[in-house]
Amino acid sequence: DAGVIQSPRHEVTEMGQEVTLRCKPISGHDYLFWYRQTMMRGLELLIYFNNNVPIDDSGMPEDRFSAKMPNASFSTLKIQPSEPRDSAVYFCASSPTGAETQYFGPGTRLLVL
Amino acid sequence: GQQLNQSPQSMFIQEGEDVSMNCTSSSIFNTWLWYKQEPGEGPVLLIALYKAGELTSNGRLTAQFGITRKDSFLNISASIPSDVGIYFCAGLGGSQGNLIFGKGTKLSVKP
Numbered sequence: 299d300a301g302v303i304q305s306p307r308h309e310v311t312e313m314g315q316e317v318t319l320r321c322k323p324i325s326g327h328d329y330l331f332w333y334r335q336t337m338m339r340g341l342e343l344l345i346y347f348n349n350n351v352p353i354d355d356s357g358m359p360e361d362r363f364s365a366k367m368p369n370a371s372f373s374t375l376k377i378q379p380s381e382p383r384d385s386a387v388y389f390c391a392s393s394p395t396g397a398e399t400q401y402f403g404p405g406t407r408l409l410v411l
Numbered sequence: 412g413q414q415l416n417q418s419p420q421s422m423f424i425q426e427g428e429d430v431s432m433n434c435t436s437s438s439i440f441n442t443w444l445w446y447k448q449e450p451g452e453g454p455v456l457l458i459a460l461y462k463a464g465e466l467t468s469n470g471r472l473t474a475q476f477g478i479t480r481k482d483s484f485l486n487i488s489a490s491i492p493s494d495v496g497i498y499f500c501a502g503l504g505g506s507q508g509n510l511i512f513g514k515g516t517k518l519s520v521k522p
Binding site: 302341342391401 | 442444451452453454455456459461499503509510512513514515
């Protein structure tokens with residue numbers, strides 16, 4: 299079975315540009331999580347969805363960040379406009395039951411110049 | 412907010428040695444999890460602990476949920492080169508999605 303799929307795997311963009319990260323969760327998983335990983339702050343939860351509905355977005359840094367889950371098999375994390383401090387690895391994870399059984403994708407490495 | 416203090420930050424050991432790492436918090440957690448992350452990959456769940464005092468093994472890995480519910484330990488016995496990676500502890504508090512991660516312990520194993 300395919301795991302969590304994320305695209306692109308790498309993204310290099312210039313400050314001010316819009317960035318869209320994509321995630322396809324494992325089929326049948328009702329929970330989807332977006333994380334950001336940096337050396338300084340480690341792994342931070344940005345937002346999570348249950349049955350396509352955002353449950354907790356308190357980790358979203360600011361209004362430049364938005365996430366959607368239009369259906370059970372697809373989610374996006376958008377940054378507009380992007381800034382150099384957004385450079386990080388962004389992970390998507392899905393789970394059939396909740397936070398304690400998360401399966402992580404391979405991540406998207408974002409570099410904003 | 413809740414924070415997890417994970418130590419040590421890094422370890423350099425010889426193949427065959429045992430490894431111990433731990434995670435502490437000022438807050439109580441209901442669930443403790445241990446993940447391993449290899450370069451270019453996402454974290455992979457190794458062990459989940461659900462009860463204070465619980466001791467759980469997964470092959471050469473053993474983890475314990477501290478009695479106070481504020482700490483957890485991970486031991487790796489007879490390390491091998493493929494144990495190399497970053498090990499993260501994570502605690503789950505009151506909210507279903509509120510998984511807090513430690514900063515990780517980077518393990519290097521010399522053959």
